[in-house]
Amino acid sequence: MTPPARGSLVACRDLFQIYRLAGHEVVALQGVDLDIARGELLALLGPSGAGKSTLLALLGGLERPAAGRVWVDGQDLARLPEAALTAFRRRQVGFVVQTPARNLLPYASAAQNLELPMRLAGMPVTRRRERARALLAATGLEASGGRPVRALSGGEQQRLAVAVAVANEPPLLLADEPTSQLDRANVARVLELLRFLRDQAGTTIVMVTHDPEAAEAMDRTVSIRGGRVGAEGRSGVEYAVVGPTGSVQLPAHALEVLPPGARALVEVGDGPVLLHPVEPPDGTSR
Secondary structure (H helix, E strand, O other): OOOOOEEEEEEEEEEEEEEOOOOEEEEEEEEOOOOOOOOOEEEEOOOOOOOHHHHHHHHHHOOOOOEEEEEEEEEEHHOHHHHHEEEEEHOEEEEOOOOOOOOOOOOOEHHHHHHHHHHHHOOOOHHHHHHHHHHHHHHHOOHHHOHHHHHHHHHHHHHHHHHHOOOOOEEEEEEEEEOOOOOHHHHHHHHHHHHHHHHHHEEEEEEEEEOHHHOOOOOEEEEEEEEEEEEEOOOOOOOOOOOOOOOEEEHHHHOOOOOOOOEEEEEEEOEEEEEEEEOOOOOOOO
C-alpha cells in the first residue's frame, strides 16, 4: 500500500465504505485514493449520493471504513481505539454541518458558543476569552458577541459556526455544504473566512459543495462519482483520474460524444492518448 505523500495532512488508500439498508448492501465508496496537502483548500464535488458526505465522515473519524486506510496528521484512524478516536475528533478536526443552527446552541450567545469547545478542551479561561474575541473579529461579529444565536442572521450564524469549529485550532476543518443556504454576499463572506483561516492558521479545509462559486474559490476540486474519484480540477482545468484498475470516468461534456456503453478506439501516441468513437460491429449492441 502506497504511504501518504510527503506534506500530506490527509491520505486515503483503497478506501471502501459499505452500508446495509433494508437487507441490501450499498457500496458508498469504492477504492478511493486521495492525498490532501497541509493548508490546502479542497472542494468535494459530485451528484447527491455519490459518496461525498461519507468520505467527509470517514476523514473526521465519525465512521470507520469497511476496508482501506485513512490517515490524518499521521494517525491511522481505522486503527485508533475509541478513546483515542474521541480525542482526535475533539482536538484534531472541526465540523460544520449544512444547516447553521445545527452547529450552534440557539439560546447561548455567540461568545458562549465559541467558548464552549475550548472549555471542554480544558483551555484556561483567559486564553479562551482572548481566542473568542479574535474569532469574533475574524468573522465580523465583534458587536454581536453578547447576542443569542437565534437573533443572528443566517449568514452570521454560518460564519459563527465556522469559527466554533476552529475554536480549538484543529489542523483540519470539514464543512458539508456551508454556503448552500446563503445569498451571494454571505457566500463571499464565508469563503473569505475560510481563506483567512488557511492563511493565518494553516488550516486544511475540505468542503462538500454544489456551488460553482465556492468550488472555484478552492485550490483544488475532486469529483466523486459512484463512490470513486473521477476527476480533479485546478485553476479551472478538469483532469480525469485513472483508477487503480485502469478505469477512467469521463467528464460530463465528453459523455455527449462517448455515452455509457459506447465503444472507443484507444490510440497511444508519443504524448497524447486519444479516444476515437467507433460504431459497434453489425449484429452487436451497446
